[in-house]
Amino acid sequence: MNARPTIGVLALQGNVREHTAALERAGATAAPVRTPDELARVDGLVLPGGESTTMSRLLVTFGLLESVRQRLAAGMPAYGSCAGMILLARTVLDGRPDQEQLGGLDVVVRRNAFGRQVDSFEADLAVDGTGDEPIRAVFIRAPWVEKVGEDVDVLARVPHTAEAGDAADRIVAVRQGRVLATAFHPELTGDDRMHRLLVGIAEEDVDLEER
Template sequence: MAVGVLALQGDFREHAAVLHQLGAAPVEVRLPRQLAGVSHLIIPGGESTTIGRLLDRYGMLEPIRARAGRDLAIWGTCAGAILLARQVLDVKKGGQPTLAVMDITVRRNAYGSQLDSFETLLPIPLLGEPPLRGVFIRAPQIETVGKGVEVLARLEEGAIVAARQGRLLVTTFHPELAADDRVHRYFLEL
């Protein structure tokens, strides 16, 4: 199984490091031909507008959409969650390209600016104990989920921060920064 990490912008190196620790050989994906050989793709955190525009510029939107959730499991972290969402709230004028393949609505920068970034312990029942350290950096929030979407984790006040729809997974936080590989292992099993 080849695992791709979208390497256009953002924290793709951190995801690749976790995958190496798990014994996987990650493939840095920048062009459609590099996508062809992967069964799993991680879309990392970063700046969602920039990543979306680069996906468009390099002709990656349609090849990813065509395989999303079928023969390609996809996990979007933070900005990646925004890119997978069918609807994105608080988009600046001019918008941003998205993949729009997962039946969720996401609010960009839901907790405020970079200064409002935070960490918290997240109980994620399917991962067992202990709670995962959730690292939220200018994080989005999942506002609504469609019928086929399973909520995997919430903040204490109820905000949705992780969800799954078939072979599509999103986390609005950064598991790759938490020194805990359980979400990566879970994704590799999709």
């Protein structure tokens, strides 16, 4: 029987503690990642919610930007929530001109697409790959995906409800190979299904017994 995969949480800014707890419940050993050496020791990586422009600058400051890009290009499993989705995207609309992208997902994401903090909301979403029960999704200054490449699978869209308004049918969860991203924050609700999906990918693609 394989050991638990080690999944890192980018620990520069954002919801690090919540993702760490969710990963542990999902069957992984969680580890903070702040340096290239720490990144080299993990089987996958979570990029948490937070402030994407701040996280982008800190990736450069801590010497992690190129290391994360290289690991993603080599097939490292990864999951980004909210700001993490923005960082993983190929292109960001309404971002800062100096904002760095990791390019792990062939998507175009609009930053703060749902509005300001006061426009935060919750919705029940059907998310492909997570079972029949909907996920209670928390959106906080969230992005959405405006365009996906041909290799990207759309996992969830905002449902058509009276509260959704113009946001109805917007893409809010995607997968491309071993990389997942959501515009919402499952780590805030105690629903670990997105984290279990990531852990499953890491278990499939890494021979832990030889590490």
